[in-house]
Amino acid sequence: MRTAKVRRRVSVDESALDAWLAYVEETARSDALEKELALLRGSRSWKITAPLRAANRLADRLQPASSQPSRPELRPPVPGGVGTIVLGELHAPLDRILSRIMTGSGPRLYVDVTALDLEDLGAGIQRVTRRVLGAMYADMEIPFVPVPVCLRNDGRYYPAHRFLERFLGLPPESLGGEGVLSPRHGDAFLGLDLCREFAAVLGSAWAALRQTGVRILPVVYDVLPVERPDWFPEPVSRDLRRWLEVVAEFADLAVCISKSTREAFVRALSSDARRIPQTIVVPMGCDGLRMAIPDQVASRRCPRQVLMVGTIEPRKGHADVLKAFDRLWADGRDLRLVIVGHPGWKVDGLLSRIRKISSGCDRLEWLEQADDRTLQGLYRSSSLLVAASEGEGFGLPVIEAAAAGCRLLLRDLPVFREVAGADARYFASPGDLEAALREFSVDASSWPSPPSAGDLSSWGDTVEAIWSHAARMSGPSIES
Numbered sequence: 477m478r479t480a481k482v483r484r485r486v487s488v489d490e491s492a493l494d495a496w497l498a499y500v501e502e503t504a505r506s507d508a509l510e511k512e513l514a515l516l517r518g519s520r521s522w523k524i525t526a527p528l529r530a531a532n533r534l535a536d537r538l539q540p541a542s543s544q545p546s547r548p549e550l551r552p553p554v555p556g557g558v559g560t561i562v563l564g565e566l567h568a569p570l571d572r573i574l575s576r577i578m579t580g581s582g583p584r585l586y587v588d589v590t591a592l593d594l595e596d597l598g599a600g601i602q603r604v605t606r607r608v609l610g611a612m613y614a615d616m617e618i619p620f621v622p623v624p625v626c627l628r629n630d631g632r633y634y635p636a637h638r639f640l641e642r643f644l645g646l647p648p649e650s651l652g653g654e655g656v657l658s659p660r661h662g663d664a665f666l667g668l669d670l671c672r673e674f675a676a677v678l679g680s681a682w683a684a685l686r687q688t689g690v691r692i693l694p695v696v697y698d699v700l701p702v703e704r705p706d707w708f709p710e711p712v713s714r715d716l717r718r719w720l721e722v723v724a725e726f727a728d729l730a731v732c733i734s735k736s737t738r739e740a741f742v743r744a745l746s747s748d749a750r751r752i753p754q755t756i757v758v759p760m761g762c763d764g765l766r767m768a769i770p771d772q773v774a775s776r777r778c779p780r781q782v783l784m785v786g787t788i789e790p791r792k793g794h795a796d797v798l799k800a801f802d803r804l805w806a807d808g809r810d811l812r813l814v815i816v817g818h819p820g821w822k823v824d825g826l827l828s829r830i831r832k833i834s835s836g837c838d839r840l841e842w843l844e845q846a847d848d849r850t851l852q853g854l855y856r857s858s859s860l861l862v863a864a865s866e867g868e869g870f871g872l873p874v875i876e877a878a879a880a881g882c883r884l885l886l887r888d889l890p891v892f893r894e895v896a897g898a899d900a901r902y903f904a905s906p907g908d909l910e911a912a913l914r915e916f917s918v919d920a921s922s923w924p925s926p927p928s929a930g931d932l933s934s935w936g937d938t939v940e941a942i943w944s945h946a947a948r949m950s951g952p953s954i955e956s
Contacts, residue, residue, distance in 0.1 A: 548594045550629040550674060554638060554654040570644055573613045576621050583662040585620035585946065590627045591669040593639040597818065598845055599787060600872050601697055605668050607761060609643070611935035618943050620664060625657065631677045632684065633657050661689030664946045668695050675718035682726040691728040691949050698737055698869030699744045700791070707791040709821050724750035728949065731942060732757050733870045736891035756945050761935030762875040780917065781812045783858035783882070785873035786865065788827065789820030793864025793887060798829060800910040805839060809917045814854060815842045855880035860916055863887060864909065871895055878926040885912055899927050
């Protein structure tokens with residue numbers, strides 16, 4: 477399992493900020509849901525259409541899910557306006573954060589949050605974006621001033637004031653309008669969010685930043701849609717290929733989330749004879765599940781509960797796991813499977829199977845969405861995490877589950893070996909998977925134990941790795 481090489485002492489401010497961001501995120505989700513339910517249940521139509529809703533639920537189970545991903549659209553810039561924030565009147569550490577953003581000197585690190593601002597699906601990349609940004613604000617020694625930015629439909633980047641208000645729990649419009657960025661030589665840009673769908677606009681935006689001396693550091697999560705286009709809808713593979721072309725032309729440093737991803741990234745650019753920028757590998761954190769449940773929950777770990785976390789799509793291996801469980805259940809094995817993940821593409825038949833099984837018994841539970849509290853609870857109440865994916869850039873649930881004390885059963889992939897090492901059990905075929913689960917249902921005492929939390933990386937380690945490389949970059953940007 478990856479280890480953190482540098483461990484900083486957590487300050488009171490950092491703990492307070494972490495708790496506040498967790499509270500804001502969970503409250504925002506709860507408030508949105510409560511408002512929606514209140515509007516619905518308070519209406520006359522809610523009572524009248526009760527039979528229709530029942531019919532719709534039945535139809536939903538019979539209706540195939542869309543095989544194509546939705547395509548978001550960039551928003552226009554927010555008109556200018558005067559902010560109402562008064563520095564010195566906010567609770568610490570929010571006052572310190574905003575003071576750095578509004579009045580801080582030194583180079584700025586523009587952090588792209590475009591996709592997260594448009595829609596937070598709670599998927600892996602969105603979670604990484606939130607955790608890294610939170611860790612940046614917790615680390616007051618970072619030599620850059622972190623500034624969230626969004627790409628707008630005029631092809632330029634703007635300060636993401638509306639996003640930052642939501643992220644920090646500030647009053648709406650309290651930061652004023654979003655003026656065009658005024659970057660300076662020595663600033664840096666971190667492509668933390670994946671703007672795959674906006675590659676055409678992205679190229680001109682990055683070109684404009686580089687003309688002012690800003691260094692471009694995109695984060696590379698994986699190149700699977702290019703390596704295995706059969707796993708994805710055609711637009712996804714096409715968009716990622718275009719995004720890679722933009723990265724090859726403008727990136728000064730590509731930030732990869734694993735050695736396996738770096739190797740795949742270099743292969744993808746080499747195969748098209750494109751320029752390969754400098755690359756680094758940074759660790760992923762596992763301390764981002766805020767609002768954690770009490771420690772007493774760990775004592776209620778279910779010895780027969782198995783967990784899968786990830787979008788339901790062909791490469792994730794849900795079909796192999798379901799087939800293995802079907803046979804184990806037929807043999808009377810007392811195992812319970814919990815699947816967490818929203819529907820993806822090319823899995824209409826699989827979704828029908830999951831719905832049918834989960835509606836008829838409690839041996840299978842499917843949660844399309846899970847907030848941090850729910851996910852942490854599942855990690856700590858489950859005894860085994862199964863990661864059956866045939867391809868990953870990293871595998872964030874692997875280290876999150878390990879940090880919660882959950883044993884690991886992983887497909888034998890180089891990236892999983894890189895991430896989990898000897899702290900996991902591996903399988904190479906559906907038969908191996910079934911045999912391992914059958915053994916687990918009897919006695920898992922001989923299985924590798926999860927690592928201690930102190931052996932795992934934090935999001936603070938991620939941030940430190942990023943800014944240490946960015947700070948060492950000097951002189952003009954690398955010419956393409």
